[in-house]
Amino acid sequence: MKRYVSRRVGYCLLSLFLLSVTIFFFVRVTGDPATLLVEPGASEADIAAMHHQFGLDKPLWVQYGLFIASLAHGDLGKSFYYRTPVMELYLSRLPNSLYLAAVAMTFSLIIGIPSGVLASVRVGRFWDRAGKMFTLLGLSLPPFWVGLVLILVFSVYLGWLPSSGAGTPLHLIMPAFALGWYFAAAHMRLTRSSMLEVLGSEYVKLARLKGLPQVLVIAKHAFKNALIPVLTLAGINLVIMVNVATVVEVVFAWPGIGRLLYEGITFRDFPVVQGVVLMGGAMIVIVNLVVDILYAVIDPRIRLES
């Protein structure tokens, strides 16, 4: 078990290292941030001064070394645009993203799971077809478009909900729906296929043969087993949701880390982009590590095979 865990940890560290190298160099390919921080036509001296201020005049490998050294101390650097430590910016916005993701995930599970169960027991009929349409739309419609339509209907025409920002539970409803619909569709599909697999298994057939009511067969015997992969996916999706809500956060002016990333990209704020991407990557890597370890704990075959 120790070898298994230490190998997994090693892979995680390797993944994070590769991610840090990739994001460090790729963000610099986008161009020179100094051109956005000085006035058009600024002198070479002004631009050079800006480069010196941000450490951009050093060789790339030196910049990377300094970046990794400060990362080891939990320092993600200082934002070029906001002149504030990136960690401070990140931690101030993270709770908002977590809050949004939690509500969006709740919505996606409340919609996705029951509709998936219903579709699996009514295969080929109305609820199944309705579920497929729901899935198709959820996976196809771009979240920014969904967000704008929601704002138009519920904020502008009906006046029921605030259009943007944060502060009250009402501010959460539309962005959570826009973000959660895609994942609801994914959960619905997985629930349906998982339920169909379980409903076709021998022990469920036996339960039916014994004369148990259909409701009991589904709720007590099939549902719990079908739920395992769905909840596993939901756990991973929660972390992904926190980090991919960029477009939704921009449309709704939600003050989360997705919007912070958007601002970092817009202003070529290298430390912000590096910091947000690395933190997001770290979250996903850690969640996957925990899941891998839990799998190994639950099922010894996994750690023995590996």
Added chain:
Amino acid sequence: MNSAIKRRESHANRSGLTRRDVLTLSATGVLATATTLAPLRVLAAAPQGQLTWGIHVSLAPTWFDPAETPGLITPFMVLYALHDAMVKPMPGQPFAPSLAESVSASEDGLGYEFVLRKEATFHNGDPVTAEDVKFSFERYRGASHDVMKARVAAIETPDQLHVNFKLKTPWPDFLTFYGSATGAGWIVPKKYVEKVGDDGFKKAPIGAGPYRFVSFTPGVELVFEAFEGYWRKTPSVKRLVFKVIPEEATRLAALKHGEVDIAYSIRGELAEELQRTPGLTLKPVDSPATFWISFVDQWDPKSLWHDARVRKAAGLAIDRKSINQALTLGFSKLTGNPVVCNVFDFFWQPPEPAYDPAQARKLLAEAGHPNGFDGGEYYCDSSYSNLGEAVLNNLGEVGIQMKLRPVERAAFLKEWGEKKFKNIVMGGSGAFGNAATRLAAFIVKGGPYVYGSYPDIDDLFEKQAVELDHGKRDAILQKIQQLVQERTVAAPIWQLAFINGVGPRVGESGFGLIPTFAYTGPYEDITLKGS
């Protein structure tokens, strides 16, 4: 501009001031103070209520510090609230005495004397003194700081209320740079900045403006509260909240829903929607941003753009009125001057730009292209690719086929400055200044975006740079602009209107009060309805 303003402006710019001119300037400051300050102070009620803005850009803490002001208009959105300047553009006055109650220039153009207002204080109660003025200039490191530091020999502070700037050589544009184009003339409290440091100042800025800083959530919201001790007048609105809403449609929705009272930058179809909505007012503002097409290959004899007839044809092909109507609802100005804003000093008014595709085709035929030609690439800032596309279509209609190359803003500015573009570049500039500063950047030899120049134009420009007589300098700069137009060095598109929305709670929004200032101001003049 009316003649009274021109006279005051020319007095402010001209170095050869007579004693009568100095008294006039001082009287202007005294009059302004007497007429605005005394009666309003007696009648001024306590500030009340709150107004909320939907801002289109992310607010940066560097904008709280005048020392780091880049040569863009956007930081002045914050500066006008939080800080005050020695002289600054105000309603009806391009260089209104503000913290300085008077300014006078020496006969030889080597000195400018400012007299501070006794009643001006910072938000912490400290008076604004000559030491603060000197300190603010010396710590300035924003746009054109190298130009300013190179030209200013010394700053003398004979007493707490007098500041004398001594120049190394006569510089007719000193007030243009000090009073509008840079943040050097915006004053911060020396004692406080030295106590908290630059970073501390950005976290908790103190200024002498009509509003004091309350709180800032980076990228989200900025809050100000009225400073009742402001010298000019007590602001009417107690609290100002700037909310960052990057998405334009969301900004309009917030305005419609009443979550914001003023929304910046609403364009195209959304501006039409704003216009149709009862209770909302569309407020277009003249910005100083001119747009033009630059023929960067015209100095290459092998290039098709070398022929002036081809360049003229391109200029005649642009249907500016239709583009203006489609993209900015007709509010942009078609001045015909490619690079100089129409309210800038030394502006030359060309003839109205013509749209004549038939004449354009005729010129192309005369130049040997009866069936048109492949003009190559049309580079533009991707933020304005809709404008680029419209112009491109017009060029195509007369036979000039081009490929649109929108480039992300930072890359566009960099490559434009590094002379990497070919054929046509759609240029634009919203920087403050005057005709000379614009020509220096885009037309005259040595400018950061100049791919080539004409020796006679360069000679004229050198001549005006040392001309102290305002009238003579005006004549030279107007001649330069005429030559630019005659040779079609650049073809004008428009002077962009900045379209904004105002909600029903707003009395005086502040839009359009300060000429060419795209945002609301002065903030102390903004009111709620019914107040």
